[in-house]
Amino acid sequence: MEPRRVVLLVAALSLPLSAHVAAQGPAAAPGGASASARAAAPYDITGYWVSEVTEKWRYRMVVPDKGDYVQVPLNPEGRKVANAWDPARDQASGEACKSYGAAALLQVPGRLHISWQDDSTLRLDTDSGTQTRLFRFGGSPSPNETSSWQGRSVAMWGGSDPRHRLDSQGGPVQDPTGRLVVAREQRKESDYLKVVTSRMRPGYLQKNGVPYSGDALLEEYFDTFSDPYTHNTWLVVTTVVTDPRYLIEPLIMHAHFKKIPDASGWDPTPCRANEAR
Numbered sequence: 001m002e003p004r005r006v007v008l009l010v011a012a013l014s015l016p017l018s019a020h021v022a023a024q025g026p027a028a029a030p031g032g033a034s035a036s037a038r039a040a041a042p043y044d045i046t047g048y049w050v051s052e053v054t055e056k057w058r059y060r061m062v063v064p065d066k067g068d069y070v071q072v073p074l075n076p077e078g079r080k081v082a083n084a085w086d087p088a089r090d091q092a093s094g095e096a097c098k099s100y101g102a103a104a105l106l107q108v109p110g111r112l113h114i115s116w117q118d119d120s121t122l123r124l125d126t127d128s129g130t131q132t133r134l135f136r137f138g139g140s141p142s143p144n145e146t147s148s149w150q151g152r153s154v155a156m157w158g159g160s161d162p163r164h165r166l167d168s169q170g171g172p173v174q175d176p177t178g179r180l181v182v183a184r185e186q187r188k189e190s191d192y193l194k195v196v197t198s199r200m201r202p203g204y205l206q207k208n209g210v211p212y213s214g215d216a217l218l219e220e221y222f223d224t225f226s227d228p229y230t231h232n233t234w235l236v237v238t239t240v241v242t243d244p245r246y247l248i249e250p251l252i253m254h255a256h257f258k259k260i261p262d263a264s265g266w267d268p269t270p271c272r273a274n275e276a277r
Contacts, residue, residue, distance in 0.1 A: 036119035037137035040157055042191035043224055045122070049112040049235050049257035050265070056253075060107055062276055063087075064208040072210050078246030085209025087273040097271035100129035101149045101203030103212050103241050106220075106255040109277050111266055112235075122155060122193075128277040130268045135195050147214055151200035158191045193222040205241065205251065207276065216243035233259040 053060050056071065069082050090096055100108060110128030117123040122135040135155035145152055197218040205212050219240040226233050235257040242250045269277060 037122075037155070037157070038116050038119040042157060045193060045222065045224060045235070046114050046116065048260045048263055048266070049114070050260050051109045051111070052234075052256045052258050053109055054256050056107075059206055060109060060276065063274060064206055066208055068208060069206065069210045072205055072251060073247050073249045074210065075246060075248045078211055078243075081211040081246065082209050087209075090273040096273040097129060097131075097149050098202075098209075099204040099207045099273070100126075100131050100271050101212075102133060102151045102153070102197050102200055103203060103216060103218050103239070104205050105129070105131055105133070105150070106237050106239065107206075107253060110269075111260075112257060113263070113266070127266050127268045129271045135193075145199050147199045147201045149201050149203065151197040151218065153195050153197040155193060155195045157193060191223075195220040195222070211246050212241060212243045213245035215245050216241055216247075235259065 058064065059068075059071070066085055067083055069079070072078075074082065090098055105126060106112075108126070108128045110126055113125045113127075115123050115125075117134065120137045122137075124133040124135065125131070131150060133150045133153060135153045137155050137157075139154065195218075197220070200212070200214060200216055200218065202214050203212055204210055219242075221238045223236050223238075224233060225236070237255045237257070239253040239255070240250050241247070241253075
């Protein structure tokens with residue numbers, strides 16, 4: 001992801017959820033009618049995807065040691081909660097899914113299946129923890145909606161930030177002031193999928209009990225690209241978690257997935273408090 005994109009993501013955190021949703025608005029279909037989210041999709045995100053763990057291997061492929069949270073900006077209260085982590089207690093009390101909540105689910109190694117549940121709802125299933133997330137286009141969470149592990153996710157396509165069609169292959173052209181010069185035929189509007197999730201049940205950012213609270217807000221940016229060398233299709237997800245209760249600043253994480261042709265290897269497993277997936 002481009003550095004300027006990350007800056008924009010963090011800056012966007014200052015806006016309320018309603019502003020994020022309102023800023024998008026429905027896509028326009030030919031003739032002035034509003035197109036469905038499915039019809040307006042700039043690319044096909046559906047299919048099966050498998051994790052490629054390229055970052056934080058020792059925090060994702062194995063269960064980290066208790067108290068190992070050096071890469072998470074916890075405040076003193078957050079550190080206190082993390083230091084009290086007891087996986088046996090979580091498993092026995094029916095809280096084994098704490099590390100499979102929306103804020104950290106895509107950090108868990110495994111496979112994804114993304115499909116359209118209907119024309120305005122994307123469905124994301126994981127075999128790790130056997131979880132389901134629904135990305136709803138339009139609307140906003142009800143004030144009385146019950147919290148859950150996967151929360152309430154509002155989705156929207158793209159934005160108003162023009163991108164160069166080269167997508168960093170060959171490099172963009174800049175004028176003497178450093179401003180990006182994009183020829184008309186090379187312009188395209190941003191086409192990432194943005195998902196904002198609230199109403200999350202308190203869970204863990206890492207397997208070893210690093211907490212996020214019910215006040216946390218999750219923002220995710222899904223983008224795809226094709227590798228010109230291997231011709232694989234990749235899904236890159238940038239995650240931004242803000243939590244006024246346990247974090248001193250937003251936590252930014254990334255996850256990478258390679259597209260696979262079918263459900264081969266799909267292995268649904270239950271939530272497990274003391275295993276990596």
